[in-house]
Amino acid sequence: MEESSGMKKRGNRSASISSLLPKCPTGIQGLDEITGGGLPRGRPTLVCGGAGCGKTLLAAEFLVRGVTLFDEPGVLMAFEETEAELKANVTSLGFDLAGLVRRKKIVIDHVHIEPGEFHESGEYDLEGLFVRLNHAIDSVGAKRVVLDTLEALFAGLRNEAILRAELRRLFRWLKVKGVTVVITAERGREQLTRNGLEEYVSDCVILLDHRVNEQIATRHLRVVKYRGALHGTNEFPFLIGAEGLSVLPITSLALNHQVSNERIATGIPKLDAMLGGQGFFRGSSILLTGTPGTGKTIIAANFAQAACRRGERVLFFSFEESPNQIMRNMHSIGLRLGPLVNSGLLRFHSARPSLYGLEMHLTTIFKEITEFQPAVVIMDPITSLMDAGTASEGKGMVTRLIDYLKAGQVTSLFTSLTQGGHALQQSEAAMSSLMDSWLLLQDFEGNGERNRVLYVLKARGMAHSNQIREFLISDRGVDLVDAYIGLSGVLTGSARAAQTAREKAEALAGQQEAARRKRELERTRMALERQISGLRSEHEAGAEELRQIDEQVGTQTRLLTTERTELGRLRQADVSVAAGKRNGFRNGRGH
Amino acid sequence: MKSKIPRRSPSRSRRQPPKLWQLRLYVMDQTPKSVAAFSNLKKICESHLKGRYRITVIDLLKQPQLAKGDQILATPTVVRWLPNPVRTIIGNLSDTEHVLVGLDLRAAD
Numbered sequence: 001m002e003e004s005s006g007m008k009k010r011g012n013r014s015a016s017i018s019s020l021l022p023k024c025p026t027g028i029q030g031l032d033e034i035t036g037g038g039l040p041r042g043r044p045t046l047v048c049g050g051a052g053c054g055k056t057l058l059a060a061e062f063l064v065r066g067v068t069l070f071d072e073p074g075v076l077m078a079f080e081e082t083e084a085e086l087k088a089n090v091t092s093l094g095f096d097l098a099g100l101v102r103r104k105k106i107v108i109d110h111v112h113i114e115p116g117e118f119h120e121s122g123e124y125d126l127e128g129l130f131v132r133l134n135h136a137i138d139s140v141g142a143k144r145v146v147l148d149t150l151e152a153l154f155a156g157l158r159n160e161a162i163l164r165a166e167l168r169r170l171f172r173w174l175k176v177k178g179v180t181v182v183i184t185a186e187r188g189r190e191q192l193t194r195n196g197l198e199e200y201v202s203d204c205v206i207l208l209d210h211r212v213n214e215q216i217a218t219r220h221l222r223v224v225k226y227r228g229a230l231h232g233t234n235e236f237p238f239l240i241g242a243e244g245l246s247v248l249p250i251t252s253l254a255l256n257h258q259v260s261n262e263r264i265a266t267g268i269p270k271l272d273a274m275l276g277g278q279g280f281f282r283g284s285s286i287l288l289t290g291t292p293g294t295g296k297t298i299i300a301a302n303f304a305q306a307a308c309r310r311g312e313r314v315l316f317f318s319f320e321e322s323p324n325q326i327m328r329n330m331h332s333i334g335l336r337l338g339p340l341v342n343s344g345l346l347r348f349h350s351a352r353p354s355l356y357g358l359e360m361h362l363t364t365i366f367k368e369i370t371e372f373q374p375a376v377v378i379m380d381p382i383t384s385l386m387d388a389g390t391a392s393e394g395k396g397m398v399t400r401l402i403d404y405l406k407a408g409q410v411t412s413l414f415t416s417l418t419q420g421g422h423a424l425q426q427s428e429a430a431m432s433s434l435m436d437s438w439l440l441l442q443d444f445e446g447n448g449e450r451n452r453v454l455y456v457l458k459a460r461g462m463a464h465s466n467q468i469r470e471f472l473i474s475d476r477g478v479d480l481v482d483a484y485i486g487l488s489g490v491l492t493g494s495a496r497a498a499q500t501a502r503e504k505a506e507a508l509a510g511q512q513e514a515a516r517r518k519r520e521l522e523r524t525r526m527a528l529e530r531q532i533s534g535l536r537s538e539h540e541a542g543a544e545e546l547r548q549i550d551e552q553v554g555t556q557t558r559l560l561t562t563e564r565t566e567l568g569r570l571r572q573a574d575v576s577v578a579a580g581k582r583n584g585f586r587n588g589r590g591h
Numbered sequence: 592m593k594s595k596i597p598r599r600s601p602s603r604s605r606r607q608p609p610k611l612w613q614l615r616l617y618v619m620d621q622t623p624k625s626v627a628a629f630s631n632l633k634k635i636c637e638s639h640l641k642g643r644y645r646i647t648v649i650d651l652l653k654q655p656q657l658a659k660g661d662q663i664l665a666t667p668t669v670v671r672w673l674p675n676p677v678r679t680i681i682g683n684l685s686d687t688e689h690v691l692v693g694l695d696l697r698a699a700d
Contacts, residue, residue: 043668109659118664118679119678119679119692120664120681120690121682121684121686121690121693122631122683122684122685123683124624124665124682124683125619125624125683126664126666127619127651127665127666128617128658128663128666130619131663131666132655135655135656157664306620328622366610521631558605
């Protein structure tokens with residue numbers, strides 16, 4: 001018989017737990033954002049939840065991503081599923097677990113426990129489990145360990161006192177070992193886990209939930225506890241898709257998308273003009289709100305066509321109409337989408353929103369986008385898709401979608417159906433905060449007709465028109481016309497035409513009136529001028545008379561002088577004397 | 592625990608039936624529990640299976656890889672390898688009644 005004499009302790013006891021709290025990124029989409037970088041490194045994390053909520057898949061992805069993204073080998077200790085079952089199950093998520101096991105990156109150890117299989121006699125410990133775990137960890141140099149449904153032990157072992165003591169010892173040992181551990185556990189009725197495992201795992205607890213709301217099943221994830229770290233405390237919807245888990249953080253922690261200054265045309269020149277003359281920014285998100293029949297799909301189709309003409313790929317998600325229906329309808333206004341589809345630039349994806357839950361829709365959308373790599377994505381209408389979940393889930397989905405699209409510089413246009421009236425719905429206001437541009441399409445009723453109008457409610461980062469425009473749809477396409485805004489309000493359609501005619505008539509009348517007044521004034525002026533010339537001639541006549549009088553006076557004086565001289569000559573008197581006297585006096589003075 | 596555990600029972604019976612009981616005792620190191628388990632098992636075998644048993648002691652400290660293959664969880668563990676079916680008893684085997692039930696030895700005697 002063999003004799004055991006070695007007293008050597010198990011090796012690899014590295015007791016280096018940093019005082020800081022280093023994180024171990026899971027590589028699971030969204031989970032690292034919520035937890036601020038991942039699970040606590042070198043510590044155990046408890047993942048609990050009911051049956052079928054994705055505990056094992058989360059744990060398996062943690063291991064697989066650990067190898068593929070971070071080059072950290074892992075150990076999967078499965079208490080419920082066998083190695084073959086596990087490999088098969090995660091293949092559906094696109095994980096090559098079998099390959100990783102072959103390449104000695106992951107070790108799977110299935111611990112077989114049958115309830116009542118063990119006969120117990122006296123004291124024991126779980127060194128067997130420790131040995132297996134230690135051997136597995138050391139054989140691949142594992143940094144990550146998953147204990148899938150550790151609680152199965154409670155079914156197999158009757159002595160709970162020993163079991164609890166051993167579990168406590170196990171977690172202590174794992175911490176010393178320095179591996180990051182994920183322990184899955186069934187959700188209990190009163191407590192987080194059925195057997196109170198949360199008692200031993202106090203560093204991080206994640207709760208998974210799978211519940212049905214209005215016939216639609218959605219998975220939720222919540223970080224219940226994360227010692228020593230900030231974390232999102234909300235419930236986050238998550239989905240299990242073809243590429244693993246994807247947690248949808250409603251409040252995305254990182255807003256650091258690349259932005260483009262490039263502008264792209266909308267396909268409607270006058271709409272471009274309203275948007276600073278150049279259209280939308282590339283990679284921006286655009287919301288198009290409108291009541292039924294206001295031309296949302298038409299604007300979307302124009303946008304799609306414009307993008308295709310630039311040689312860009314467009315992915316058109318339609319949740320109400322089939323591709324053929326859209327193509328036929330657009331053909332009626334002169335938009336030929338068929339050739340674009342044939343050329344491979346335009347792809348339609350139509351699905352009824354009620355076909356499956358929101359998470360499945362999102363998965364499909366992501367998959368389509370990844371495959372087709374479009375430059376423009378159109379969702380027509382996003383509201384009917386959002387109806388597939390609750391309001392907050394819908395918003396979360398749109399956020400996630402926009403984040404995803406913006407990260408890839410994909411321009412997105414969402415149409416949104418409002419129930420009519422002027423008040424915007426609450427959900428819409430909530431959604432609009434995620435959007436860069438928001439166009440509003442509305443009906444104006446009056447004069448026994450309905451007319452479409454369009455506003456630009458917001459356009460981040462660009463000058464845009466604050467004017468209302470009438471939106472005309474004809475068999476030649478769409479056009480925007482300035483709506484008439486007068487004292488009586490906004491006039492559209494025939495009212496606008498009538499108003500224009502009335503204005504024309506008024507203008508004509510005005511012109512005539514002006515001409516009349518002009519003529520009258522002219523006449524008055526001429527009359528005045530005539531008066532002026534009359535006065536002037538009178539004035540001149542006066543002056544003439546004055547001159548004649550002067551002349552008369554001059555003549556009389558001259559005559560008088562002449563007469564006097566003549567008189568003197570005739571008298572022949574002392575003219576010379578008189579003259580000489582006068583001269584002598586002068587001369588005398590001179591002497 | 593004695594320093595030397597005999598591979599076979601010293602008083603091997605030449606009589607019928609030659610149906611040999613193969614028992615494996617998995618222990619982790621030479622702990623008091625391991626020692627107690629071995630001596631308890633030996634005692635029970637001597638009184639119920641004299642000459643018809645073989646005990647193999649496997650120290651998982653030396654052969655950790657065997658723990659996985661033989662689905663060992665707890666130590667000490669006794670596995671009745673033969674006769675079929677495989678039966679497993681865990682503990683230091685201090686409760687003889689439970690060991691007898693576990694090994695299905697009640698019927699044997």
